[in-house]
Amino acid sequence: MIAKSLTTVAIIGGGPGGLATAIALSELPSFHVTLYEQSPEPREAGAGISLSTNAWKILDLLEASDGVKGGPQANTYQRNGHTGKVLRLQEQPENSAGDVRGSIRARRTRLQSALLARVLPDTIVYNKKLVSLESVPDGGVRLNFKDGTEVIPDLVVGADGIRSIVRRILFPNHELHFTGNTAWRVLIQKSSLTHIPDVTDATAWWWGQNGHVYFSDVDDETENPDPYFEITVRSYTEPEAPGLTVPWGISATNDKVASRVSKFDKRVRDAVAVVPEGHWREFAGYAGPRLERAFGSGATFAMEDGWILARALEEKRLSDSPIQGALDIFDRIRSPYYHKMYEHIDNNHDKMQQQTKLKTHNLDEFLQARVDNILGGNKDFIYKNDIRKVWEDYVTALAVEN
Numbered sequence: 099m100i101a102k103s104l105t106t107v108a109i110i111g112g113g114p115g116g117l118a119t120a121i122a123l124s125e126l127p128s129f130h131v132t133l134y135e136q137s138p139e140p141r142e143a144g145a146g147i148s149l150s151t152n153a154w155k156i157l158d159l160l161e162a163s164d165g166v167k168g169g170p171q172a173n174t175y176q177r178n179g180h181t182g183k184v185l186r187l188q189e190q191p192e193n194s195a196g197d198v199r200g201s202i203r204a205r206r207t208r209l210q211s212a213l214l215a216r217v218l219p220d221t222i223v224y225n226k227k228l229v230s231l232e233s234v235p236d237g238g239v240r241l242n243f244k245d246g247t248e249v250i251p252d253l254v255v256g257a258d259g260i261r262s263i264v265r266r267i268l269f270p271n272h273e274l275h276f277t278g279n280t281a282w283r284v285l286i287q288k289s290s291l292t293h294i295p296d297v298t299d300a301t302a303w304w305w306g307q308n309g310h311v312y313f314s315d316v317d318d319e320t321e322n323p324d325p326y327f328e329i330t331v332r333s334y335t336e337p338e339a340p341g342l343t344v345p346w347g348i349s350a351t352n353d354k355v356a357s358r359v360s361k362f363d364k365r366v367r368d369a370v371a372v373v374p375e376g377h378w379r380e381f382a383g384y385a386g387p388r389l390e391r392a393f394g395s396g397a398t399f400a401m402e403d404g405w406i407l408a409r410a411l412e413e414k415r416l417s418d419s420p421i422q423g424a425l426d427i428f429d430r431i432r433s434p435y436y437h438k439m440y441e442h443i444d445n446n447h448d449k450m451q452q453q454t455k456l457k458t459h460n461l462d463e464f465l466q467a468r469v470d471n472i473l474g475g476n477k478d479f480i481y482k483n484d485i486r487k488v489w490e491d492y493v494t495a496l497a498v499e500n
C-alpha cells in the first residue's frame with residue numbers, strides 16, 4: 099500500500115539509464131519507484147562498453163563501481179586497416195589526469211549486474227511491456243501494458259532505449275532512420291587469438307575505407323585467468339533490409355562478417371575467422387532528428403540523466419509544482435550539455451566531409467586525417483564530466499541569482 103504523500107514514479111526500461119534512475123530515486127524518502135522491464139528476466143545483449151572518468155564519477159555516486167572491472171585502455175593503437183600501418187599510438191589515456199582507475203572496457207554484463215545489485219528488492223517488475231500511455235484528467239499518466247494491466251503514476255521516466263515507445267508517443271514526429279552503419283560484435287576467449295600478431299597486445303582500431311574493426315580487452319586479467327576479448331566489426335555502407343535491419347543484437351553468419359573485412363589486413367581477417375559460427379551479433383545503427391529539449395545517448399549519459407533527475411526532484415519536492423519544477427531544472431542542466439555535444443559532433447562531421455575526397459586519391463592520408471579528426475578536439479567535457487560538480491555548480495548559480 100502506497101501512502102498518498104508519496105510521489106509515484108514509473109521507470110520504463112531496465113538498461114543503465116533506468117537502473118541508475120531507480121537507484122538514485124530510491125534514496126529519496128518521498129518517492130515510490132517501480133521499474134517496468136519488458137524482458138522476462140535481467141539480461142544484457144552486446145559485448146563491451148567503454149567507461150572513463152565520467153562513468154566512475156556517476157558509478158561512485160550510485161555506489162555501483164566496486165563490481166565494475168574490465169580491461170585497461172592505457173595504450174590504444176590506430177592503424178590503417180588495410181596495411182596495418184600504425185597511424186597513431188595513444189600512450190596517454192584521454193583521462194590520464196582523471197580518475198585513477200583510468201579508462202576501461204568492461205563487459206556490458208558487469209555494468210548491468212553492478213547496477214542491478216544496487217536496486218532495492220521488489221522495485222523491478224519483469225515481463226511488463228509498455229504499449230501506450232496517455233494523460234489522465236487529474237494530471238497523472240496512464241500506462242498500458244501488453245498484459246492488459248495499467249498503472250497511473252505521478253511521473254514516467256522513459257528509459258526504454260533507442261526504439262522508445264515513450265519517445266514515440268511524446269514526440270510523434272521524431273522518426274528514426276537506419277544510418278547505414280552496422281556493427282557486428284562478439285566476446286571471445288583471448289587465448290584463441292594470441293597466435294595472431296598485433297591483435298591482442300593492446301586496444302586497437304583498424305580503420306578501413308568503408309568501416310573499421312575494433313579489438314579490446316574486456317576483462318581484468320588479475321581476476322580472470324581466462325579472459326575474454328572483444329571484436330567489433332563496423333561497416334558504414336550497409337543496405338537496409340526491411341524486417342531484418344534491427345538495432346538489437348540478432349545472429350549473423352561468419353560468412354557475412356568475413357565479407358565485411360575481406361579487404362582488411364590478414365591479421366584482422368584471421369582474427370575474425372577464429373570466431374565460432376553462431377557467436378556474432380548484429381546491431382544496425384539508428385538515429386533520429388535532435389529534440390529541442392534534453393535527451394542523450396550513451397550509457398554514462400543515461401546514468402547521469404537519472405541522477406540529475408533525482409537531485410532535481412529532491413530539490414523541488416516541497417514546491418507548488420514539484421514535478422514540472424524538477425523537469426525544468428533537468429532541462430536547464432542537461433540541454434546545454436547535449437547542445438555542446440551536438441556542436442562537437444557537427445564540427446567533426448564537417449571536417450570529415452572536407453576530407454572525403456582524399457578517400458579515393460590517397461587512402462593512407464584519408465585514414466590518417468580521419469584518425470586525427472576523431473582524436474582531435476578537447477573532449478574533457480564528456481569524458482571527465484563530474485556530474486556531482488555539475489549539480490553543485492547549478493545550486494551555487496541559483497543561490498547567486500536569488
Ligand SMILES: Cc1cc2nc3c(=O)[nH]c(=O)nc-3n(C[C@H](O)[C@H](O)[C@H](O)COP(=O)(O)OP(=O)(O)OC[C@H]3O[C@@H](n4cnc5c(N)ncnc54)[C@H](O)[C@@H]3O)c2cc1C
Pocket residue numbers: 110111112113114115116117134135136137146147148226227228229257258259260261262263281283345381395396397398399400
Ligand atoms: C553497437 C553498440 C555499441 C555501443 N557502445 C557503447 C559504448 O562503448 N559506450 C557507451 O556509453 N554506450 C555505448 N552504446 C550505447 C549504449 O548501449 C546505450 O546508450 C545505452 O545502453 C542506453 O541505455 P538506456 O538505459 O537508455 O537504454 P537500453 O540500454 O537500450 O535499455 C532499454 C531497456 O528498456 C527495455 N524496454 C524497451 N522497450 C520497452 C517497453 N516498451 N516496455 C518495457 N521495457 C522496454 C529494454 O528491454 C531494455 O532493457 C553502444 C550501443 C550500440 C548499439
